[in-house]
Amino acid sequence: MTADPRVSLATLNPGEAAVVVGVQGEGAFRRRLLDMGFIKGTLVRVIKHAPLRNPVEYCIGGTHVTLRLQEAQQIIVEQVTPPPYCRTHDDRGRGRRLGRGRGRGGTWLRRNR
Amino acid sequence: MAEKKSLTIALAGNPNSGKTSIFNSMTGARQHVGNWPGVTVEKKVGYISHRGYEIEIVDLPGTYSLTAYSVEERVVRSYIVDEKPDVVIHVVDSGNLARNLYLTIQLMELDVDLVVDLNMWDEFLDTGAELDLEKIHRLLGAPVVPTVGHRGEGIEALLDAAIDLVEDREEHHRHVPISYGPHVDDLLVELVKQLEDGGVSTHGYPLRWAAIKMLEGDREILKMTTSGEGAPDDASSRLREAAARAIRHISVATGADAETVISEGRSGYVEGALRESLTLPQTDRMELSRRIDNVLTNRFLGYPIFLALMWILFQLTFQVGAYPQGWLESGVTWLAGTLETALPESLVSDLLVNGVVGGVGSVIVFLPSILILFLGIAFLEDSGYMARAAFLMDRLMHALGLHGKSFIPMLMGFGCTVPAIMATRTLESRRDRIMTTLILPLMSCSARLPVYVLVAGAFFAERAGTVVFLIYVIGIVTAMLIGRLFAKTLFRSTPAPFVMELPPYRLPTTKGVLIHMWERGKIYLQKMGGVILVASIVLWFLGAFPRDASVIETYEMDIAALRAAGSVEAAAAADVLESEFAARLTEDSYIGKAGKFIYPAVRPLGFSWEMGVSLITGFVAKEVVVSTLGVLYHTDESTTNGEHSLAAALKDPAGGITPLAGFAFMLFVLLYTPCIVAVIATKREIGAKWMAFSVGYQFLLAWTVSFGVYQIGKLVGL
Ligand SMILES: Nc1nc2c(ncn2[C@@H]2O[C@H](COP(=O)(O)OP(=O)(O)OP(=O)(O)O)[C@@H](O)[C@H]2O)c(=O)[nH]1
Numbered sequence: 126m127t128a129d130p131r132v133s134l135a136t137l138n139p140g141e142a143a144v145v146v147g148v149q150g151e152g153a154f155r156r157r158l159l160d161m162g163f164i165k166g167t168l169v170r171v172i173k174h175a176p177l178r179n180p181v182e183y184c185i186g187g188t189h190v191t192l193r194l195q196e197a198q199q200i201i202v203e204q205v206t207p208p209p210y211c212r213t214h215d216d217r218g219r220g221r222r223l224g225r226g227r228g229r230g231g232t233w234l235r236r237n238r
Numbered sequence: 239m240a241e242k243k244s245l246t247i248a249l250a251g252n253p254n255s256g257k258t259s260i261f262n263s264m265t266g267a268r269q270h271v272g273n274w275p276g277v278t279v280e281k282k283v284g285y286i287s288h289r290g291y292e293i294e295i296v297d298l299p300g301t302y303s304l305t306a307y308s309v310e311e312r313v314v315r316s317y318i319v320d321e322k323p324d325v326v327i328h329v330v331d332s333g334n335l336a337r338n339l340y341l342t343i344q345l346m347e348l349d350v351d352l353v354v355d356l357n358m359w360d361e362f363l364d365t366g367a368e369l370d371l372e373k374i375h376r377l378l379g380a381p382v383v384p385t386v387g388h389r390g391e392g393i394e395a396l397l398d399a400a401i402d403l404v405e406d407r408e409e410h411h412r413h414v415p416i417s418y419g420p421h422v423d424d425l426l427v428e429l430v431k432q433l434e435d436g437g438v439s440t441h442g443y444p445l446r447w448a449a450i451k452m453l454e455g456d457r458e459i460l461k462m463t464t465s466g467e468g469a470p471d472d473a474s475s476r477l478r479e480a481a482a483r484a485i486r487h488i489s490v491a492t493g494a495d496a497e498t499v500i501s502e503g504r505s506g507y508v509e510g511a512l513r514e515s516l517t518l519p520q521t522d523r524m525e526l527s528r529r530i531d532n533v534l535t536n537r538f539l540g541y542p543i544f545l546a547l548m549w550i551l552f553q554l555t556f557q558v559g560a561y562p563q564g565w566l567e568s569g570v571t572w573l574a575g576t577l578e579t580a581l582p583e584s585l586v587s588d589l590l591v592n593g594v595v596g597g598v599g600s601v602i603v604f605l606p607s608i609l610i611l612f613l614g615i616a617f618l619e620d621s622g623y624m625a626r627a628a629f630l631m632d633r634l635m636h637a638l639g640l641h642g643k644s645f646i647p648m649l650m651g652f653g654c655t656v657p658a659i660m661a662t663r664t665l666e667s668r669r670d671r672i673m674t675t676l677i678l679p680l681m682s683c684s685a686r687l688p689v690y691v692l693v694a695g696a697f698f699a700e701r702a703g704t705v706v707f708l709i710y711v712i713g714i715v716t717a718m719l720i721g722r723l724f725a726k727t728l729f730r731s732t733p734a735p736f737v738m739e740l741p742p743y744r745l746p747t748t749k750g751v752l753i754h755m756w757e758r759g760k761i762y763l764q765k766m767g768g769v770i771l772v773a774s775i776v777l778w779f780l781g782a783f784p785r786d787a788s789v790i791e792t793y794e795m796d797i798a799a800l801r802a803a804g805s806v807e808a809a810a811a812a813d814v815l816e817s818e819f820a821a822r823l824t825e826d827s828y829i830g831k832a833g834k835f836i837y838p839a840v841r842p843l844g845f846s847w848e849m850g851v852s853l854i855t856g857f858v859a860k861e862v863v864v865s866t867l868g869v870l871y872h873t874d875e876s877t878t879n880g881e882h883s884l885a886a887a888l889k890d891p892a893g894g895i896t897p898l899a900g901f902a903f904m905l906f907v908l909l910y911t912p913c914i915v916a917v918i919a920t921k922r923e924i925g926a927k928w929m930a931f932s933v934g935y936q937f938l939l940a941w942t943v944s945f946g947v948y949q950i951g952k953l954v955g956l
């Protein structure tokens with residue numbers, strides 16, 4: 126059942142979090158992503174999609190950055206439990222305990238089974 | 239040594255980290271700050287004196303890195319290397335130390351004397367985070383100073399630290415070479431040695447830095463070191479090989495490419511330093527912003543709120559702006575009237591009244607509206623909402639082959655195209671800048687409004703408002719279609735990615751917003767003082783000359799004779815003769831000749847020759863279209879119902895036009911070549927070739943559309 130845990134950042138749903146494994150592609154844009162902090166080991170959290178689904182707002186290193194899904198596709202991540210910071214709408218009232226559920230992670234699980 | 243010592247300090251740092259705020263606090267200058275990454279696009283210079291030093295402060299554009307990929311980054315690094323500032327102050331957003339210090343490392347590698355300014359310290363403390371200043375100072379090997387840029391706190395200490403550094407009183411000061419791991423370090427040593435042995439010139443860049451850049455595949459540095467220009471031929475080819483070998487070597491040894499390995503090395507170093515010195519925040523500083531965004535970028539509310547804000551902005555601009563505009567209009571009329579009565583009738587008074595006051599006055603009346611629009615935009619930018627607007631609009635703009643950030647220049651385009659073109663600089667890719675600049679003029683600027691008001695008022699009476707609105711919509715729709723067309727044909731390269739930071743919401747300061755507004759409003763005023771003034775005078779000249787003395791004499795004598803006769807019929811005949819005289823003068827003038835010459839080109843559109851001329855003079859500034867029509871149709875502008883008589887003249891079956899042609903005329907004014915000042919700005923921003931294209935395509939577009947509308951309309955019997 127456990128396939129490759131590495132997925133692209135674009136497959137994550139709002140509320141979910143992941144750790145960067147690497148950035149694919151080359152050239153200026155890849156470099157920009159590296160410089161913006163999408164470096165191996167960094168935690169990213171999906172905050173929300175724009176109303177028309179694209180672009181997406183991410184929280185990385187305490188700042189919020191927007192990317193289009195096509196671009197998030199280049200970022201390879203490994204999903205983790207959302208941290209207490211970079212909180213999203215879904216966390217309201219849930220306190221700041223670690224290890225809370227995956228937000229709308231249910232769909233993620235289903236899709237990746 | 240009584241003479242003052244001089245010093246140059248440069249401010250570098252991430253976009254939106256507060257460099258310009260620090261700059262303004264230091265120099266008391268009024269540069270434009272904004273809660274919007276990429277506000278400063280050119281370096282700005284200010285002067286102060288501190289502790290006996292004459293200090294030149296340079297505000298640099300914001301950058302995340304120092305690659306050769308973007309203009310700003312190249313500007314910053316070549317400035318630092320070529321101009322060699324005595325001290326570089328790295329302005330850091332303390333709320334995101336990891337990413338900011340990543341740039342610190344790169345600055346240190348450039349071998350500059352560095353002071354790290356921990357800006358936004360207020361926000362940092364608010365989140366409950368703690369930083370061991372002594373430790374981070376030691377780890378970075380550079381003095382650190384907390385500041386609050388927009389309130390001017392810590393500025394003295396910052397300047398002191400910079401001067402201490404220069405006077406070498408700084409204790410921890412040293413250049414810490416960052417280790418990228420034994421593998422990479424060895425390769426770097428080897429490359430540096432080759433650079434030295436080969437006698438390669440790196441144009442002032444430190445050798446180790448150049449070696450790192452070669453491993454990162456930096457094109458500019460590779461070209462510099464291996465093109466044979468900086469080095470003897472065999473050395474350069476050996477270098478090229480050595481670099482390629484090193485890059486291969488790294489990827490084999492680490493399983494990742496060299497660029498990634500080096501990025502990770504830097505961020506690893508920063509992480510290590512922060513692990514020792516930083517206590518993580520208790521709260522998230524984006525917490526409040528996220529709550530606000532739950533409403534403002536909400537899936538359902540996002541667009542309605544956005545539209546409502548835009549609606550309010552336009553209401554303020556055009557409805558509220560109409561009041562001061564009315565006052566200015568009466569002021570201009572009063573001035574013209576006073577001058578006319580005060581001065582004896584002569585060519586000079588005519589030049590002053592109709593040329594200078596009439597020409598400049600017709601433009602200045604738009605200033606209030608434009609300032610209100612820019613004030614609103616400044617407020618939205620400084621609060622942080624504009625970044626959200628770009629976030630909301632990106633999907634739609636992307637469909638047109640544009641970028642979410644293109645939205646702001648296009649919004650400004652409704653005020654004045656010129657500052658809007660300047661605002662395209664916040665776009666990162668040249669492709670996006672060119673495309674946005676090309677379709678920007680289709681956003682109907684405020685100078686075009688009086689033409690619509692005149693023509694729509696003349697032909698569509700009570701439906702005038704709707705017709706004018708329709709023209710604006712046609713402009714937007716055309717921009718969308720043209721955008722798509724260009725994206726499919728001329729600019730097929732992939733549009734720039736949308737990586738944009740969403741800054742925290744901040745309460746705009748009054749000073750900040752006003753400076754911001756003024757910076758752009760100034761561009762508009764400069765256009766008026768310069769080009770429009772000159773153009774008005776030239777236009778007046780072209781309309782008043784050549785004067786055939788014999789013709790004038792004959793007319794004047796005939797009129798005088800009729801007037802002397804005293805009978806009612808004679809007086810009436812004199813009136814007729816007088817208007818005939820005026821018409822004759824205009825027709826004989828250079829403008830009249832030009833009008834006759836181009837008439838064949840505008841006749842298929844249903845325009846009169848006077849309208850053709852006004853389109854030419856409108857190239858100076860679109861509002862001149864109205865004043866030219868006023869002159870050509872001999873309607874006395876200085877009377878209160880001057881506009882009325884002009885409208886009547888347009889409708890007059892004798893020399894006038896049909897409503898259909900009037901509509902085609904409005905379309906033409908909307909679509910054709912922007913004014914000369916905008917064309918100049920276009921050239922400066924995207925080059926002569928694209929400027930020529932812009933002028934050409936818009937002229938063609940305007941002519942074709944007007945032709946189509948008029949001819950088809952005539953066919954269906956409108
Ligand atoms: N809370 C807080 N806000 C600050 C501070 N310094 C600057 N700001 C705000 O941060 C925003 C960005 O400031 P700027 O000075 O325009 O930033 P910049 O680094 O020049 O930005 P670019 O020119 O885009 O690179 C503005 O809204 C400032 O009012 C600070 O110390 N604390």
Ligand SMILES: [Mg+2]
Pocket residue numbers: 257258259270271277278
């Ligand atoms: Mg700035």
